[in-house]
Amino acid sequence: DKEKVEFKEAMRILADKAGITLSESGKKARYARLYAAGLEAQKFYSESLVLSDTKINEYLKGRGLTDESIMKFHLGATPSKSVIPYLKSKGFTEEEMLEAGLARKKDGRLMDFFFNRIMFPIISSRRVVGFSGRDINGSIEFKYLNTLETPIFKKGELLYGYSTFGVREKGYCIAVEGNFDTVLCHQHGFINTTA
Numbered sequence: 001d002k003e004k005v006e007f008k009e010a011m012r013i014l015a016d017k018a019g020i021t022l023s024e025s026g027k028k029a030r031y032a033r034l035y036a037a038g039l040e041a042q043k044f045y046s047e048s049l050v051l052s053d054t055k056i057n058e059y060l061k062g063r064g065l066t067d068e069s070i071m072k073f074h075l076g077a078t079p080s081k082s083v084i085p086y087l088k089s090k091g092f093t094e095e096e097m098l099e100a101g102l103a104r105k106k107d108g109r110l111m112d113f114f115f116n117r118i119m120f121p122i123i124s125s126r127r128v129v130g131f132s133g134r135d136i137n138g139s140i141e142f143k144y145l146n147t148l149e150t151p152i153f154k155k156g157e158l159l160y161g162y163s164t165f166g167v168r169e170k171g172y173c174i175a176v177e178g179n180f181d182t183v184l185c186h187q188h189g190f191i192n193t194t195a
Contacts, residue, residue: 009125016126034152037092037100038121038128044086045076045119045131052077056118059136063180069187073161076119078133082112101130101147114145120179122147122158129153132160132179144178159194166191 049056049070056077060070069075087097094110097103104113117133130147147153161182167173170192176182178195185193 013126031152033096034100035127037096040087040090041083041102042074042121042128044083046074048079049075049077052079064184066187069183073183074121078114078117078119084110084112101150122160124158162194163191
């Protein structure tokens, strides 16, 4: 009731907390692999942020983000190192990386979908379903690049940073333009804010 989820989703949440893997088959098993790929990519991007040059970290601090907010929202970075070898080392196939929206093919070569960006994982039902990457150099054509639509990511159906608990507690929702705005509002106690 607190999370406003169906029985199956509540079971999955509790299984995750208990470290139990629920078996899935068919389409659900395929989706489980996409969720797992997203989670591994999020870990890679977060670790890359910790190891990244000071320019990215200075930019985040300059925007007013605290270390706690960066960790809470699992922010990351895509410096020069590719996520593809990391995902391969975790057992993910090229097809899974493509289907999860983490890679693309160019001239027959598998390439990262995101590069030179601050990464905002998009989370739905406590699972990473996609990413929004923000350019900070001003040298890339699009300031924000979002995961393309995938079987688990439907952009028009998701709100960044939405907290059912926060909205229920306050009785209303604050809508802001971007991801940074959402993180900053949450940081200052407005957990009923979404982008």
